[in-house]
Amino acid sequence: MGAAHSASEEVRELEGKTGFSSDQIEQLHRRFKQLSGDQPTIRKENFNNIPDLELNPIRSKIVRAFFDNRNLRKGPSGLADEINFEDFLTIMAYFRPIDTTLGEEQVELSRKDKLRFLFHMYDSDSDGRITLEEYRNVVEELLSGNPHIEKESARSIADGAMMEAASVCVGQMIWQGIDIETKMHVRFLNMETIALCH
Numbered sequence: 001m002g003a004a005h006s007a008s009e010e011v012r013e014l015e016g017k018t019g020f021s022s023d024q025i026e027q028l029h030r031r032f033k034q035l036s037g038d039q040p041t042i043r044k045e046n047f048n049n050i051p052d053l054e055l056n057p058i059r060s061k062i063v064r065a066f067f068d069n070r071n072l073r074k075g076p077s078g079l080a081d082e083i084n085f086e087d088f089l090t091i092m093a094y095f096r097p098i099d100t101t102l103g104e105e106q107v108e109l110s111r112k113d114k115l116r117f118l119f120h121m122y123d124s125d126s127d128g129r130i131t132l133e134e135y136r137n138v139v140e141e142l143l144s145g146n147p148h149i150e151k152e153s154a155r156s157i158a159d160g161a162m163m164e165a166a167s168v169c170v171g172q173m174i175w176q177g178i179d180i181e182t183k184m185h186v187r188f189l190n191m192e193t194i195a196l197c198h
Contacts, residue, residue: 014086018093028092032085041082042066057145058138061121066091070120077126132159 011022020028035049036042047053047063056062069075071094072087080087094117098110122130122138139158143149149157 014089018089019096019099020089020093025089028089029085032088041084042088043082057142065117065121068120070126071117
């Protein structure tokens, strides 16, 4: 009985940390065990067993996000070699829809967490900036599956989008903790576009 009581306490704690229900946690635990081969941790290579992920053009960025210490709330940079079930749930929680029944402050906090997670996917060198080169790499990855778009065309698309976001100057996005509106009317919560005009 003590073990069952302890397990239910652990599930309640995970519910509070992640927002998943006990049924969802149970289902994700089964998936975790399947991916890990019934081991207590998952390594990057375990993600090779997910057929749908194999077809995703930004597969490497998604897998990397699971091991990024910033997303795991374990440090300002670096990658973990492996993650446990609680780490796995922490990352999966970023993919959950926002519960709009929560208070306004909680909804805003959840939105910011999700945007920070996405920012980290683009900021591949963990320097708190998304450079034009990092942005180009993502656009090229996204368009790589399209046989009608050459690498130079993908580069032009990325450059054009970044220049628009940076108010017609080549720039970089820096994590600042403030809200702004870009010229494209796209709201980047907690990202400030810094123009690097000469």
